[in-house]
Amino acid sequence: MPTTRTSRPAAADPAGRPPGPGASGAPADGRLAGRPGLVLAVLLVAQFTLAVDFSILNVALPDIGDGLGFSLANLQWVATAFALAAAGFTLFFGRIGDMIGRKRIFVGSIALLGAASLAGGLATTPAVLLAARVAQGLATAAATPAGLALLTTSFPEGPLRRRALGANGALMSAGFTTGAILGGVLTDLLSWRWAFLVNVPVALAVVLIAPAVISESRPAVRPRLxxxxxxxxxxxxxxxxxxxxxxxxxxxxxxxxxxxxxxxxxxxxxxxxxxxxxxxxLVPLRTLRRRTVAWGNALGLLAFATETSLVYLLTLYLQKTLGFSPLAAGASFGVLGLGTVAGGLLAPRVVAATSARTALVAGALVQAASTAALLLLGTTTGPALGLLLPATFVGGVGNMLAIVAFMITATSGLPDTEQGLATGLASMSQQVGITLGTPLMSTVVTAAASGATTPAALHHGVTAAIAVNAGLALLTALLAAAFLRRRPDPAA
Structure with a gap:
């Protein structure tokens, strides 16, 4: 069953317009049934699990510090060790997948994730736990671009790929939110160790099933490193x-x-x-000169930076201003998770009816307006939740429209030989965006609060940061409208 393809896919507008019904043999209605549905299910389960790992330990950090004897100054390395490996090696592993096969990299990295999670769950010293977090980050850096490349090469441009990318984007964003909730539940009811161990059966299932249902994908001519x-x-x-x-x-x-x-x-x-x-x-400059690749990734970075850092800001608000427990604060983000799922289901239809450019602009505008509404948050629980829950739901829908449109924009119009590179760049933008947003917003909070930590001062700081966040979402919409062309870039 040959699976490698070296010819350029059916022509598509890099701004997201479909090439026409049934292009590249895809069903005109974009159905994801039978074997394609099974392939997508395996890839989505893995990507959801990887997204959960970005946030599942946030709530558990104090318990980890107490349990293993981390000093307060060194506790941040539980998150930093993961972020360094996950963002730093993504582009490198994306290209390695082009060389030795994306399926091989994907299955191997998920196996590494399972082994690292088991080691982290059983760790008895800080050194072992940090080593496990580095290994989890490396697994994420390898599996994320490989999984995306397998998705884009398994589903040709058109309705199938749009639906697959919509589902993938929705579950990845929902996974980030779910991680915050799941981490609180597992830590409160069982132990922080289960925030690691929950990955083990999922990784085992993917490693056992993926080789039988996913076809290998690599260029016919192996690139040099x-x-x-x-x-x-x-x-x-x-x-x-x-x-x-x-x-x-x-x-x-x-x-x-x-x-x-x-x-x-x-x-x-x-x-x-x-x-x-x-x-x-490693990254041909002719590819980076494509406006859709360059601007698509820049806009994707902003989309991930704004929404993930908003979760951080609202966590501060809920716990420090309204006095919520970590578990209650995490549960409040369930509505945001529902919004991202709804946005992921809606995005392919919006793109099909308009274009990825239009969906990106519209999604960023909706996100900006919903974020700006949070400037009205007060210090009373009832009215605050009455505004926060619907605003985060609508903002989640808008953010997911932008993210799915970014994925389509950054990976369309490129041959299968460059899909590992394209998805590596997209994954890198995602992970750097997640890493960038929180320190940026934290700086704004600290400056606006003048270093004070009283509930009133933190409320003022969070409000100032929310204004900056909304401004960045609006900037995303303006840049997309100005710099994403409606017509394809000329062939490089």
Missing amino acids: DIPGALTVTGGLLALVFGLTQAGAHGWGDGPAVGGLAAGAALLAAFFLVERRVAAP
Whole structure:
């Protein structure tokens, strides 16, 4: 059963217009039944689990610190170790999947996720737990672009791919929200260890089922690995994420934060110089010159940064202003999760009726308006929840419209030989966006609150950060309207 394809898919507007009914043999109605449905189910379960891991330990961190003897200063490394590996190695592993096969990378990385989660759940020292978190991050860095590449190469451009990307985007965003809720439930009812162990049976099931239902996908001609490019981009991303996480924990004037950001900028600049000179670049500059790839990823980064950091802001508000417990605060985000699922189901229809560009603009505008409504949040529980719940639901719908449109924009109009690269870039934008948003919003809160931690001061700080968040969502819409072309870019 041959599965590799090297020809360009049926022509499609990179802004998201479908190539026509039945293109590339896809059913005109975009049905996902039978084997395609099973392939999608396996990929979605894995991607949902990976998304859950981004947030499932947030609520459990104090219990982990008490249980394993982490100092308060070192506790942040439970999250930082994961973020460094997940964001730093995504582009590298996306290209490795092009070389040795995306199915092989996907199954192997899910197996690593299961083993790392078991080690983390059984850890008795901080060193073992941090090693497990690094391994989980590496598994995420490999599985996310491989899973997306398998999805885009399994479903041709048109209704099938739009529906698959819509479901994938919805479950990934819902997974981030679910992680916050599930982490609180497992920690309160059982133990923080189950925040790790819950991954083990899921990973085992995917590893057993995936080889039988997913076909291998790789270019017919194996690309060479650009070692200088891989080293500079991976080092640059590691330094950038380290700088961002240090800034979130200690402020933007912190020495290691400034050093990390400066080193990241220097290494990424070196990466672009390398890519201009090597014969087989890790990221061909002709691909980055595509407006849909460059602007699509920039807008996707903003979409992920704004919504995930809004969860952080509202967590502060619910716990510090309204006095909610961690479990109650996490449960409040269930409505946001429902909004993202609804947005993921709606997005393919909006894209089919209009274009990915229109869906991205509309989604970002809806998100901006819903976020701006949260500026009216007060300090009384009843009225606050009466505004917060519907606003986060509608905002979740809008954010998911933007995210699905970003995924379609950033991966359309490219041959299967470049899908590993395209999905690696998209995954990198997603993970850097998630990492960037929280320290940025934390800085705004701290500055607006003038360093005070009283409920009134934090409420003022959160309100100021919500205004910045809404402004960034509006900026996303304006940039998409201005810079995403309606017509395809000329062939590179």
